[in-house]
Amino acid sequence: MNFQLQFFGATEQVTGSLYVIRAGNHTIMLECGLIQGGRKAEKRNRDPFPVPIDEIDAVVLSHAHIDHSGRVPLLVRRGYEGPIYAQNATRALCKIMLPDSGYIHEKDAQWENKKRAKRGAKKNTSSSRTEKSAKDELAEIEPLYTKADAEACLTQFESAPYEEDVEIVPGLTLRFHDAGHILGSAIVELEYHEGGESRTLVFSGDLGYRDAPVMEAPKRLRHANAVLMESTYGDRLHRPFAETIEELTDVFNVARAAKGNVLIPAFTVGRTQDLLYLMAEHYEEWGLRHWHIFLDSPMAIEATNAYSRYRHLYGAKLFGPESNLPALDNFHETRSTEESMAINQIHSGAIIIAGSGMCNGGRIHHHLRNNIWRPECHLLIVGYQAHGTLGRRLVDGVEEIRLWGENYTVRATVHTIGGLSAHADQTDLLDWYGAFENTPPLYLVHGEERAQQALEKKLKARFDAPVSIAAYQQTIEI
Numbered sequence: 001m002n003f004q005l006q007f008f009g010a011t012e013q014v015t016g017s018l019y020v021i022r023a024g025n026h027t028i029m030l031e032c033g034l035i036q037g038g039r040k041a042e043k044r045n046r047d048p049f050p051v052p053i054d055e056i057d058a059v060v061l062s063h064a065h066i067d068h069s070g071r072v073p074l075l076v077r078r079g080y081e082g083p084i085y086a087q088n089a090t091r092a093l094c095k096i097m098l099p100d101s102g103y104i105h106e107k108d109a110q111w112e113n114k115k116r117a118k119r120g121a122k123k124n125t126s127s128s129r130t131e132k133s134a135k136d137e138l139a140e141i142e143p144l145y146t147k148a149d150a151e152a153c154l155t156q157f158e159s160a161p162y163e164e165d166v167e168i169v170p171g172l173t174l175r176f177h178d179a180g181h182i183l184g185s186a187i188v189e190l191e192y193h194e195g196g197e198s199r200t201l202v203f204s205g206d207l208g209y210r211d212a213p214v215m216e217a218p219k220r221l222r223h224a225n226a227v228l229m230e231s232t233y234g235d236r237l238h239r240p241f242a243e244t245i246e247e248l249t250d251v252f253n254v255a256r257a258a259k260g261n262v263l264i265p266a267f268t269v270g271r272t273q274d275l276l277y278l279m280a281e282h283y284e285e286w287g288l289r290h291w292h293i294f295l296d297s298p299m300a301i302e303a304t305n306a307y308s309r310y311r312h313l314y315g316a317k318l319f320g321p322e323s324n325l326p327a328l329d330n331f332h333e334t335r336s337t338e339e340s341m342a343i344n345q346i347h348s349g350a351i352i353i354a355g356s357g358m359c360n361g362g363r364i365h366h367h368l369r370n371n372i373w374r375p376e377c378h379l380l381i382v383g384y385q386a387h388g389t390l391g392r393r394l395v396d397g398v399e400e401i402r403l404w405g406e407n408y409t410v411r412a413t414v415h416t417i418g419g420l421s422a423h424a425d426q427t428d429l430l431d432w433y434g435a436f437e438n439t440p441p442l443y444l445v446h447g448e449e450r451a452q453q454a455l456e457k458k459l460k461a462r463f464d465a466p467v468s469i470a471a472y473q474q475t476i477e478i
Contacts, residue, residue, distance in 0.1 A: 001192070001194045001195065001197050001199060002022060002024055002025075002194070003022070003023055003192045003194070003201070003477070003478040004021065004022040004475055004477055004478065005019060005030075005201060005226065005228065005475070005476050006020045006021075006022075006473065006474065006475040007443070007470040007471065007472060007473065008020060008472065008473065009031065009033055009035070010031075010033065010067075010445050011445060011470050011472045011474075012447075012448070012449050012452065012471075012472075013037075013447075013448065014067070014386050014447060015035050015036040015041075016033050016034065016035035016036070016044070016045075016067060017031035017032075017062075017067060017445070018030075018031050018032055018033060018050070018071070019031060019203075019228070019445075020050060020051055021190065021201070023169060023171065023172045023192045023194075024169075024170070024172075024192075024194060026057045026058075026169040026170070026172065027055045027056050028056070028058045028060060028168065028169065028190075029049075029051075029056050029058070029059045029060070030059075030060050030062075030188065030190075030203060031060070031062060031068050031069075032059055032061070032069060032070075032072045032075055033066070033067040033069060033070055033071060034066045034069075034070025034101070035067075036066070036067055036358070036360065036386055036388075036389070037386045037387055037389060038387075038388030038389070040388075041388060045071060045074070046144060049075065049078070050473075053075065053078055053079045053080050054079065056075075056080055056082060057082055057168075057169050058082055058083050058084075058085060058168045058169055059072065059075070059080070059082065059083070059084045059085065060084075060085045060086075060168070060174060060190075061084065061085065061086040061090060061094075062179065062185065062186050062187075062188050062203065062206065063086075063087075063090050063093075063179070063181060063182055063185035063186060063205055063206060064086075064090045064094045064097050064184060064185075064269060065097075065182065065267070065269065066097060066101055068206070069086075069094055069097070070098070070101050072084060072094075072098065072153050073098055073102055073145040073149040073150040073152070073153045074145045074149070075153075076152060076153035076156060077145050077149045077152075077153075081156070082156065083156060083168070084153070084156050084157045084158065085157075085158050085159075085160065085166065085168055085174060086157060086158075086159055086184070086186075087162065087184040087185075087186045088159045088160065088161055088184065088310070089183045089184030089306065089310040090159070090184035090185070090186065091157045091184075092306045092310065093182075093183060093184060093303060093306055094154065094157065095154055096299055096302045096306065097268065097269065097299065097303075098150035098151075098153065098154065099147045099150040099151050100147075100298075100299045101150060102143070102148070102149055102150035102151075103146075103147045104361055104362075105143035105144045105145055106143045106146050106147060108143065108361075109142060109143040109144075112141055113141060116138050116139070116140065119137070120138040160174070160176060161176070162176050162177060162178050162313075163175065163176070163177065171193045172190060172191070172192050173190070173191045173192075173193075174188070174189070174190055175189040175190075176188065176189075177218075177219035177221065178216055178219050178313070179205045179206060179207055179218050179219070180207065180209075180215045180217050180218040181205065181206040181207060181208040181215065181218075181270065181423070182206075182215065182269050183269065183270070183303075183306060183307055183310055183313060183314075184310070184313070185205055185208070185215075186205055187202065187203065187204055187207075187218065187219055188202070188203040188205060189201075189202050189203075189221065189224075190203075192478075199225045199226075199478045200223065200224045200225050200226075200478075201224065201225065201226050201227075201228070201478050202221055202224040202226070202227045202228070202440075203227075203229075204218075204227070204228065204229040204230050204432065205230070206230050207423065207424040207429065207432055208422060208423070208424060208428075209422060209423060209424055209425065209428060210428050211238075211241040211419075212274065212422065213274045213277050213278055213281075213316060213420075214273055214307075214318055215270075215314050215316075216313070218424070218432060220432065220435035221435065221436065222435065222437050223436065223437060223438055223440075224436060224438075225440055225478050226440055226442075226476065226478045227433065227436065227441070227442045227443070228443050228445055228470070229429065229432075229433060229442055229443070229444060229445070230423070230424075230429075230444075230445060230446035230447065231444040231445065231446060231447030231451050231452045231455045232384060232424075232446055232447050233421065233423050233424065233426060233429075233447075233451065234426055234429060234444070234447050234452055234454055234455025234456075235426065235451040235453075236418075236426060237425050237426055237427055238418060238419055238421055238425040239418060240419075241419055244417060244418075244419025244420060245278075245282060245285075247415075247417060247419070248282070248286060248417065249282070249285055249286055251378060251380065251415050252286045252287055252288070253287060254378070254413075255377075255378040256287055256291070256349075258375075258377075258378070259376055260347070260348055260371070260374055260375075260376030260377035260412075261348065261349070261351070261352060261367075261371050261374075261377050261378075262352070262377070262378045262379075262380060263354070263364065263367050263368065263371055263372075263377065263378070263379045263380070263412075264351065264352065264353045264379075264380045264382060265355065265357055265358070265359050265364040265379075265381065265382075265383075265391060266300070266353050266354070266355065266357055266382060266383065267355070267356075267357035267383050267422075268297060268299045268355050268356075268357070269300075269303045270422045271357060271382055271383050272297070272300045272303065272304065272353060273303070273304055273307050273318060274420060274422070275420070276295070276304065276326040276328065276331075276353075277316055277318045277326070279293065279326075279328055280318075280328050283328065288329075288330070288351075289329065289330065290349065291330060291349055291350065291351050292330050292346070292349060292350050293330055293331045293353070294350060294351065294353065294354075295331070295353050296334045296339075296343060296352055296353065296354040296363050297353070297355045297362070297363060298335045299355065300353070300354075300355060301333045304326070305324055307319075308324040340363050340366070341366075343367070344366065344367070352367050354367055357391070358383075358384075358385050358386060358389040358390070358391040358392070359385075359389060359390035360389050360390060360391070365403055365404075368401070368403060369408060371412060372401065372408050372410055372411070372412050373408050373410070373411050373412070374412060375411040375412065375413075377411075377412040377413075378412060378413045378415060379394065379412050379413070379414045379415065380415050380417055381394065381395055381414065381415065381416045381417065382420045383420070383421065383422070384421065384423065394410065395414065395416050397414075398410060426454070426455060426458065430458060430459065430462060433459065434463060439463055439465055439466070440466075441467075441468075441476075442459065442465055442466065442468075443467075443469075443476065444456060444467065444468070444469045444470060445470045453469070456469060
């Protein structure tokens, strides 16, 4: 039986998920994520894909987050014409997130080309560099892909609900299970039949946290021949959720007394909806009637609408029975640029939820420029911050940041609220793997080295599990 898995993305790091499965004579790309984490890392997004595009028969996505889906438009732009399989709600979210990603790539390219044009006009080329390298640094670049590219790839999506079998190539059956991470997130089960034999590969996708405010708990599976599991928080335990609520109560009370604004860079999908639900649930406790709450992200607004359409996938009452808006007073959706800019005239009493979640771009940059230097303001970091991102630097205590060529001293108070993670912690990961009755071979992906090593040690001690940390280009037989 020819059933193989090869690792390419999110090996010993957290972004750029991409794996290649070979089933008989067919090739399947599992995930097609964008590499994030600073300019050097992000340049790798332009590299050729690890297998010839004309050999790929199908693409499977576990969920809509850009580090799992964000190179799909590029794959299609370079010639892929086959199906892209995703859970129903994931398809709906990709319709929102991928065109937005394309728009950001267009703007990034425009900004970079303006800088290169200025450098060329000044003829500021060092004599120590070769003429070719100088020309390369001044040549115009194209966006990785455009909004139009992203919209074009959406026609190739094929969706399925949870717990439904879909044959994606001859002999290979796909089944999605609820991963509890964000809306539509899936554990991917792939069962291959050949010559009277069968083998099953299970990919965890990104697993949710057991106390997640909105999403359901991840599905526990019982059997697999090989398991591919994320390890983002493999070295840590989330604090008890009640303590997180108490911490947020204190933060809002302190911020109100300081008479400044509160900035919350939040991931468009998942974290934003969790925050809105918790704000409604703790409205009086957190004193939110004294604030104006702005959801300053057109994409987050659209994503929240998707949560409304697919509310049957979770039990939390994020919306009222007849409403598509979160149950919050003093809540404002700011879609237009003009509405967003108007928020910057508010110097006190504004809670501003804006993307991007790692502060790598988006409207949060404008709000940081207007508030990060003000000691009366507060910045709440409520999600994972990858190495190389502005969010990670702020968490690590950087004293100065640079935005649009200007330096800003960090005087606002930075709070890291770890208990709102959408990822499983070490205990959740151990419990999820422990549900498999046959202790299958396990390969750790989507985690930094320290987290993976700690989780590997725990898995071996608790289950005597045949576990290893996946390596770039490693191939395994299933």
